Amino acid sequence: xxxxxxxxxxxxxxxxxxxxxxxxxxxxxxxxxxxxxxxxxxxxxxxxxxxxxxxxxxxxxxxxxxxxxxxxxxxxxxxxxxxxxxxxxxxxxxxxxxxxxxxxxxxxxxxxxxxxxxxxxxxxxxxxxxxxxxxxxxxxxxxxxxxxxxxxxxxxxxxxxxxxxxxxxxxxxxxxxxxxxxxxxxxxxxxxxxxxxxxxxxxxxxxxxxxxxxxxxxxxxxxxxxxxxxxxxxxxxxxxxxxxxxxxxxxxxxxxxxxxxxxxxxxxxxxxxxxxxxxxxxxxxxxxxxxxxxxxxxxxxxxxxxxxxxxxxxxxxxxxxxxxxxxxxxxxxxxxxxxxxxxxx
Amino acid sequence: xxxxxxxxxxxxxxxxxxxxxxxxxxxxxxxxxxxxxxxxxxxxxxxxxxxxxxxxxxxxxxxxxxxxxxxxxxxxxxxxxxxxxxxxxxxxxxxxxxxxxxxxxxxxxxxxxxxxxxxxxxxxxxxxxxxxxxxxxxxxxxxxxxxxxxxxxxxxxxxxxxxxxxxxxxxxxxxxxxxxxxxxxxxxx
Numbered sequence: 436x437x438x439x440x441x442x443x444x445x446x447x448x449x450x451x452x453x454x455x456x457x458x459x460x461x462x463x464x465x466x467x468x469x470x471x472x473x474x475x476x477x478x479x480x481x482x483x484x485x486x487x488x489x490x491x492x493x494x495x496x497x498x499x500x501x502x503x504x505x506x507x508x509x510x511x512x513x514x515x516x517x518x519x520x521x522x523x524x525x526x527x528x529x530x531x532x533x534x535x536x537x538x539x540x541x542x543x544x545x546x547x548x549x550x551x552x553x554x555x556x557x558x559x560x561x562x563x564x565x566x567x568x569x570x571x572x573x574x575x576x577x578x579x580x581x582x583x584x585x586x587x588x589x590x591x592x593x594x595x596x597x598x599x600x601x602x603x604x605x606x607x608x609x610x611x612x613x614x615x616x617x618x619x620x621x622x623x624x625x626x627x628x629x630x631x632x633x634x635x636x637x638x639x640x641x642x643x644x645x646x647x648x649x650x651x652x653x654x655x656x657x658x659x660x661x662x663x664x665x666x667x668x669x670x671x672x673x674x675x676x677x678x679x680x681x682x683x684x685x686x687x688x689x690x691x692x693x694x695x696x697x698x699x700x701x702x703x704x705x706x707x708x709x710x711x712x713x714x715x716x717x718x719x720x721x722x723x724x725x726x727x728x729x730x731x732x733x734x735x736x737x738x739x740x741x742x743x744x745x746x747x748x749x750x751x752x753x754x755x756x757x758x759x760x761x762x763x764x765x766x767x768x769x770x771x772x773x774x775x776x777x778x779x780x
Numbered sequence: 781x782x783x784x785x786x787x788x789x790x791x792x793x794x795x796x797x798x799x800x801x802x803x804x805x806x807x808x809x810x811x812x813x814x815x816x817x818x819x820x821x822x823x824x825x826x827x828x829x830x831x832x833x834x835x836x837x838x839x840x841x842x843x844x845x846x847x848x849x850x851x852x853x854x855x856x857x858x859x860x861x862x863x864x865x866x867x868x869x870x871x872x873x874x875x876x877x878x879x880x881x882x883x884x885x886x887x888x889x890x891x892x893x894x895x896x897x898x899x900x901x902x903x904x905x906x907x908x909x910x911x912x913x914x915x916x917x918x919x920x921x922x923x924x925x926x927x928x929x930x931x932x933x934x935x936x937x938x939x940x941x942x943x944x945x946x947x948x949x950x951x952x953x954x955x956x957x958x959x960x961x962x963x964x965x966x967x968x969x
Binding site for chain 1: 815816817818819820821823824827845846849850851852853854855856857858860861862954956960961962963964
């Protein structure tokens with residue numbers, strides 16, 4: 436067991452080829468090579484395009500991370516890699532590269548859960564203990580509320596989206612509004628010039644009966660339809676008002692349910708993570724509501740909210756320093772995997 | 781001076797280690813979607829026999845994309861971590877080297893009812909590699925076929941090694957031969 440292990444982390448679950456290096460809880464390098472521009476003309480991430488880009492970007496990303504951190508590959512204590520959930524062909528590039536590193540250097544390999552590592556990245560920017568905490572994980576592929584007792588092995592999913600992920604809803608509405616891809620940052624920017632109270636869009640799964648059956652689940656498909664219908668029926672509407680009102684409907688539900696999860700579990704800490712956590716209105720509203728309820732809010736800086744390698748290295752570092760057994764060589768990448776499996780066996 | 785040889789361009793994940801041209805390890809695993817798990821396990825076994833590797837050779841396809849990438853990124857990363865060179869060779873050339881004929885076509889399964897193929901004459905690739913429906917090859921019916929449909933062909937590491945030593949056709953990029961399927965939004969109906 437080593438208290439400050441030097442870990443190299445690789446993330447390729449979607450369209451970012453990312454390599455991060457951390458020593459204990461200290462970030463040393465965070466290199467991200469994104470293929471997002473290649474996907475823009477398709478209106479979304481194309482798995483085969485992403486996988487090809489991962490292969491092209493992998494060696495340069497590793498080399499750049501080593502350069503940025505000033506360490507030699509032979510100095511590292513272990514390798515961590517996102518093993519799921521994600522696009523299987525994309526994951527396999529990262530897992531194969533990480534396995535090669537572990538075998539070439541004769542170092543332990545940790546296959547880690549993408550969702551857990553989004554939460555674990557918080558240890559790189561906050562010195563207080565991470566757990567126990569509630570985590571609101573929102574990205575283009577995921578929207579979950581998690582109860583984290585131990586980020587390396589005791590995570591319970593309290594709820595998740597029943598249809599679209601929050602980020603997916605942003606992408607789809609951005610397309611309808613003609614803003615482009617990816618939608619999150621574009622709507623966030625557009626909304627700043629709009630009135631978030633201009634239009635009252637529906638809040639999914641917030642009615643009293645739904646709150647009994649799905650207290651911590653989300654649904655954004657009804658909202659999406661409502662926005663599309665509104666746009667079709669109201670050609671004169673100001674686009675920024677639609678952006679702002681749509682965004683408000685999403686972040687209102689996310690923060691209400693996250694606060695409720697904190698209250699019901701008695702856990703006074705909330706981590707908001709994942710790509711959508713870079714949204715300025717989500718950060719603002721979460722801040723207001725946490726302050727009003729005596730809950731400590733922790734949001735990683737936006738650069739560590741979107742997919743990155745540092746979060747993978749951070750979870751690998753926590754696993755190694757807590758004495759977790761490394762994963763087996765030949766671990767299987769998996770497109771769908773529950774968050775309860777933080778580290779692969 | 782030992783060479784680690786990897787090919788994942790067919791359903792077979794093949795790994796060999798040759799010391800001064802002599803085979804000291806050879807193992808494979810058959811399974812169309814098993815490359816990602818099989819390759820590291822087999823290499824781990826091989827490194828127990830010989831860990832002092834000074835070069836990596838890898839089959840660059842053509843082959844089904846996901847499995848192909850597993851072998852290539854593994855080879856590249858292993859080489860970079862050990863600070864040793866890697867050499868990419870055409871998988872069909874390696875298969876051809878093991879066929880004792882003057883004129884023939886090597887074909888492997890490209891999925892979607894298509895094949896990856898190349899034609900060889902007196903030990904030289906004269907056509908391909910290409911991807912096509914098998915029917916498209918009828919004009920070459922005088923040639924002998926090694927079809928990946930009936931009996932799956934895969935290269936033995938010794939042939940990959942031999943080609944890498946000739947250094948005639950080093951490949952840097954994977955031989956995908958097909959573009960991704962996606963259609964840009966603007967071209968959709």
